[in-house]
Amino acid sequence: MNQVAPEKIRNVVLVGHGGTGKTTLAESLLLQSGALPRMGRVEDGSTVCDFDPEEQKRGQSLSLALAPIEWKGHKINLIDTPGYADFEGEVQAALRVADLAVFVVSAVEGVEVQTQKFWKQAAKLGLPRMVFVNKLDRERASFDRTLDQLRATFGAGVAPLELPIGEEHDFIGVADLLTDKAHLYESGAATVGEIPDEMEAREHEVHDNLVEGIVVADDEQLERYLEGDIPSLDELEHTLHLGVDDATVFPVICGSATERIAIDRLADFICEIGPSPLERPPVEVTAGGQTVEVRPDPSGDPLAFVFKTIADPYVGQISLFKVLSGTIKTDENLVNTRTGGGERFHGIFAMRGRDHLDVPAVVAGDIAAVSKLTNTRTSDALAPKGKPVTVPAIEQPEPVLAFAIHARTQADDDKLSPALHRLQDEDQALVVERNDETKQTLLKGMGDTHLQITLEKLERKFGVNVDLEDVKVPYRETISTEADAEGKFKKQSGGHGQFGVCNLKVAPLPRGEGFVFEDKVVGGAIPRQFIPAVEKGIEETMTDGGIYGFPVVDVKVTCYDGKYHSVDSSEMSFKMAGRLGFKAGLEAAGPVILEPISLIEVAVPNDLQGDVMGDLNSRRARVQGTEVGDDGEQVIIATVPTSEIRTYAIDLRSMTSGRGRFTTKFDHYDVLPQHLVRAAAAQGGKKRDD
Ligand SMILES: Nc1nc2c(ncn2[C@@H]2O[C@H](COP(=O)(O)OP(=O)(O)OP(=O)(O)O)[C@@H](O)[C@H]2O)c(=O)[nH]1
Numbered sequence: 001m002n003q004v005a006p007e008k009i010r011n012v013v014l015v016g017h018g019g020t021g022k023t024t025l026a027e028s029l030l031l032q033s034g035a036l037p038r039m040g041r042v043e044d045g046s047t048v049c050d051f052d053p054e055e056q057k058r059g060q061s062l063s064l065a066l067a068p069i070e071w072k073g074h075k076i077n078l079i080d081t082p083g084y085a086d087f088e089g090e091v092q093a094a095l096r097v098a099d100l101a102v103f104v105v106s107a108v109e110g111v112e113v114q115t116q117k118f119w120k121q122a123a124k125l126g127l128p129r130m131v132f133v134n135k136l137d138r139e140r141a142s143f144d145r146t147l148d149q150l151r152a153t154f155g156a157g158v159a160p161l162e163l164p165i166g167e168e169h170d171f172i173g174v175a176d177l178l179t180d181k182a183h184l185y186e187s188g189a190a191t192v193g194e195i196p197d198e199m200e201a202r203e204h205e206v207h208d209n210l211v212e213g214i215v216v217a218d219d220e221q222l223e224r225y226l227e228g229d230i231p232s233l234d235e236l237e238h239t240l241h242l243g244v245d246d247a248t249v250f251p252v253i254c255g256s257a258t259e260r261i262a263i264d265r266l267a268d269f270i271c272e273i274g275p276s277p278l279e280r281p282p283v284e285v286t287a288g289g290q291t292v293e294v295r296p297d298p299s300g301d302p303l304a305f306v307f308k309t310i311a312d313p314y315v316g317q318i319s320l321f322k323v324l325s326g327t328i329k330t331d332e333n334l335v336n337t338r339t340g341g342g343e344r345f346h347g348i349f350a351m352r353g354r355d356h357l358d359v360p361a362v363v364a365g366d367i368a369a370v371s372k373l374t375n376t377r378t379s380d381a382l383a384p385k386g387k388p389v390t391v392p393a394i395e396q397p398e399p400v401l402a403f404a405i406h407a408r409t410q411a412d413d414d415k416l417s418p419a420l421h422r423l424q425d426e427d428q429a430l431v432v433e434r435n436d437e438t439k440q441t442l443l444k445g446m447g448d449t450h451l452q453i454t455l456e457k458l459e460r461k462f463g464v465n466v467d468l469e470d471v472k473v474p475y476r477e478t479i480s481t482e483a484d485a486e487g488k489f490k491k492q493s494g495g496h497g498q499f500g501v502c503n504l505k506v507a508p509l510p511r512g513e514g515f516v517f518e519d520k521v522v523g524g525a526i527p528r529q530f531i532p533a534v535e536k537g538i539e540e541t542m543t544d545g546g547i548y549g550f551p552v553v554d555v556k557v558t559c560y561d562g563k564y565h566s567v568d569s570s571e572m573s574f575k576m577a578g579r580l581g582f583k584a585g586l587e588a589a590g591p592v593i594l595e596p597i598s599l600i601e602v603a604v605p606n607d608l609q610g611d612v613m614g615d616l617n618s619r620r621a622r623v624q625g626t627e628v629g630d631d632g633e634q635v636i637i638a639t640v641p642t643s644e645i646r647t648y649a650i651d652l653r654s655m656t657s658g659r660g661r662f663t664t665k666f667d668h669y670d671v672l673p674q675h676l677v678r679a680a681a682a683q684g685g686k687k688r689d690d
């Protein structure tokens with residue numbers, strides 16, 4: 001792969017809803033640029049970018065993939081991304097290192113949910129955007145309908161640069177609205193000619209709209225235009241280029257990835273109107289407590305930012321990085337600014353799908369890969385010794401779904417934790433948590449597909465088999481009334497016996513007050529040194545579990561009397577007496593189960609508010625109120641039992657076809673309604689005949 005100067009680099013992320021044709025478009029661009037002998041197909045798993053077995057099996061992308069191409073003296077670093085909601089983390093990473101986002105939209109389905117979400121994320125980063133309307137060869141494809149949706153969803157900046165010639169089976173090419181020329185295609189090869197007569201009127205009308213749309217971005221040009229002096233093609237392209245750069249103009253072009261129509265034009269537009277890394281605002285990093293700006297200067301201090309980590313079963317760890325400054329050569333020695341540890345760039349290479357293409361060096365603004373860094377992970381920065389800088393980490397979406405996993409065999413268990421670490425290295429959206437209270441290992445992620453694939457990778461890449469369990473609810477228990485109880489521990493069957501008796505009063509405490517122990521023993525009924533043992537026995541029982549087997553909370557225990565034996569009493573006997581007395585006290589004081597209650601905020605479009613509210617009510621939720629969200633959607637705020645929302649991520653997605661999102665956090669504990677006690681108690685493992 002040839003090295004080019006930063007001004008000739010284009011870092012382009014292909015982004016959009018699942019199935020719009022991003023991977024196929026990357027494939028088509030690779031073929032068009034001569035990087036491939038023939039086109040692979042998603043359906044048979046033969047594309048460059050979907051190289052993971054899980055991707056091939058499903059016919060969908062699951063993680064970002066690189067596909068660099070050389071085009072007319074430029075290097076276009078294509079970054080293919082997954083469109084499915086579970087893999088948003090991958091899109092976030094790609095958006096961080098791209099300089100241009102090409103939104104792939106299907107001319108059949110139009111603007112879909114994920115496309116809108118990713119657009120907002122790109123807008124938040126101020127990233128230049130353009131749209132490729134794909135699948136115009138398909139039945140029911142409509143460019144006009146799609147363009148209307150684009151304008152309605154993304155606003156006035158949407159500027160069509162082309163019109164399709166023909167549609168559905170008759171789709172044969174595009175009309176360029178700037179040059180007024182027709183580009184007709186046969187197996188990817190274009191012939192340029194005049195606009196077909198039947199299109200001329202429409203083409204001229206849209207051409208004029210486009211020119212107007214462009215000149216408004218430049219006062220001098222607008223003035224001349226109003227005086228009838230039409231700017232030249234170069235001037236228009238330059239103004240368009242500026243509008244794209246500052247993310248105010250969003251060009252729309254069109255084609256078909258599978259029919260290879262207008263793919264060359266996409267590559268041309270990327271090079272001609274897309275920004276190079278030099279045209280993007282400098283990256284803000286922190287150095288010595290100061291915020292400093294870093295520009296992609298090839299002669300500057302080397303600075304690499306790792307945006308993706310791959311756990312390759314053969315090569316080991318591969319780190320994908322963007323050079324933010326300087327030039328990085330093979331065998332470069334840099335320092336990981338998070339760990340302070342040295343890292344040597346043994347062999348750097350360009351990654352195209354799973355293939356490694358040797359590169360001698362990587363200049364500022366470019367993207368490449370390196371294997372076997374010892375202790376570097378995604379979002380780490382590497383800089384020269386003594387020049388520590390911190391680059392803002394890639395934001396990761398909060399996990400919304402948890403699976404509880406259990407290693408199938410001891411052998412699996414031995415391998416489980418290191419394997420999970422490796423998977424977390426390559427998948428920032430995956431969270432592994434050990435819940436000491438429910439004694440479960442939880443895998444947390446963005447959805448059921450995300451977690452299912454994690455399990456498949458555990459097995460395929462690391463040979464670890466696990467079984468799924470229900471995620472246990474961290475119930476607690478407490479008491480509802482006061483009661484007196486006696487704990488008697490007596491073992492006097494020859495030899496050193498055990499004897500201890502304590503009399504306890506148990507009483508409920510307000511929620512959240514925990515545990516209070518009161519010593520009201522008088523007259524040495526229990527020798528002073530044994531009273532802490534009573535308290536200890538009670539505390540152990542509270543941790544180990546009460547009547548239902550759940551941790552006990554919010555209880556006051558008063559020890560007010562007891563009996564002891566001068567020989568047989570010991571700390572042990574009074575600890576046991578404390579345990580027994582406390583258990584009996586709980587039993588007599590109206591034990592109740594406390595269930596965790598979460599605070600949930602659900603953001604949904606107005607038209608779905610009723611359904612979502614109704615569904616929340618059916619989950620025993622208490623709606624606190626609603627407010628209007630940042631994007632004008634309705635945000636429902638409610639408290640809801642945590643047990644009722646264990647699969648809410650899946651349920652909300654199907655209820656709202658992916659248009660809803662939610663966040664939750666623990667809020668408080670509340671008494672579990674009686675009719676649910678039996679089911680909950682089954683989890684605690686202790687039955688009580690209520
Ligand atoms: N007719 C037609 N089909 C297309 C075109 N582009 C892609 N497809 C088909 O659309 C389906 C999805 O294509 P992909 O390339 O996997 O789409 P994607 O956007 O990468 O999907 P995700 O990876 O799931 O986000 C495949 O069956 C492709 O063959 C096109 O221009 N015309």
Ligand SMILES: [Mg+2]
Binds near residue numbers: 024050060082083
């Ligand atoms: Mg794909």
